[in-house]
Amino acid sequence: MRTYMEMSKEELEENYKKLTLESSKVMEANEDVEAAYMAECKAIAAEELSNLQKADIEETEEECEQKLKDAKLLIRETMWATYGEKELSLALHVAEDERKNVSSIGPDTTLEAYEFMLTHLEKLIQKAKEAHQNWNCWAPPAEEKDFNYCVRELEVCLPRLVSQKAVFIKAASKKDTTEEKALVHSLPPVAAIKLKATALPKFGGSKRDYYRWRKEWEAPQKQGEPSGLKEVKKFQLLDSLKENVAKDLRLSTYNSSDEIFRVLDNRFGNKATIALEIIEELQAIPPVRNGQPRRIIELIQALEKALSDLNELGNVDAIKNPLVTKSIDSKLPETLKKDWLTHNANEKDTSHQNYFDKLMVFLRSQESIYEQLDQLKDLVEPIREKSKFLKCAKTKTTKHGSDISGCIVCDPKHRKKLYFCRRFRINLKPSEKRDIVQQLGACKRYLEIHNGDYCKKTDYL
CATH class of the missing domain: 1.10.1200 (Non-ribosomal Peptide Synthetase Peptidyl Carrier Protein; Chain A)
Incomplete structure (x- = not known):
């Protein structure tokens, strides 16, 4: 048979419950015996139980109560000494140490760290309260009072520590503002334009x-x-x-x-082959005539590109060859060639070695001039076309004015306004209409003769 010192916590708790249950059965059996005695007394017409019977019942009751009390006290002391005191003391001790640790934290600690420690403390206090609830009934009266005081102190300090979190929130907000300002000053300015990702250049075989x-x-x-x-x-x-x-x-x-x-x-x-191809491309450019500013610009740009490509190859001397420079001279228009010869005549240190370099300097200085001439040409061409049209309209009107006194299609009343002529609008084919308009010198926009003036209207009839 196992002694109480060899029993586990669960076995002691189970025996404690069984002992209470068995004592209740004993007390009920004692009451049944007393009731039997009472019934026997009534049967023999006795007024009450005898002294011996009363003493027997009382002795049994007192003996049961005393044994139950002794057994409970023994189990209680064993449970407390073996399990309860260690578990409850450890839970309260760990929670108290963590409370002191959290209380000693300064505002320089991060808010996240404080929240983590505070959450951990709440869990420890909850475990301490559960241990106290489980073992408080087993503790001796003197120690029970001390444990109740410790649990109450933990419950009081927790709200105060939660309120302390406001200090850490304020410090964290101030720190974020300071870091943000420092970051703004330290970062380089952000570009307003977002550039696309750069792709590697492709080679096409040239x-x-x-x-x-x-x-x-x-x-x-x-x-x-x-x-x-x-x-x-x-x-x-x-x-x-x-x-x-x-x-x-x-x-x-x-x-x-x-x-x-x-x-x-x-x-x-092969650099030699590439240089030869560059020179051949230059020599294949046809000569430029006077009055072609765009062609002159293209020639100058072709020379600059050839010079850049040869420089990449490390073979600039190929384009400075006297035969090549003579070929380039032959491609210049007469006016530009004359200006170049005049300019070169004023240069005293020109030689075969630097002839091409001076030619390129001169051509680069002329490039902007020919750009302006080309733009001016774009503006002059529409004016020439307009003058040509006016001259043609005057000639045709004068030529046919004496021959035609009215509309050549029908009624002379609307000879200057063909759009009134019903036969012109309905009966004639498009080719016939075009011939009549050209014969009268009428405006193609409004089918009307303007007496030699240019049509000032921009829309159509």
């Missing part, structure tokens, strides 16, 4: 553009992919080539970007 494309491709590629992974660089390179170039050279079969560039260099990177 030898002349190869080295410029490669230079423009490598810089943004390194910036966009600083890790330098070979696989990424290869796919970006293939994506930057026109489909026909990659397909003709079978570039997708190579393992790295270095091998692809080697194939491209062999096909498009």
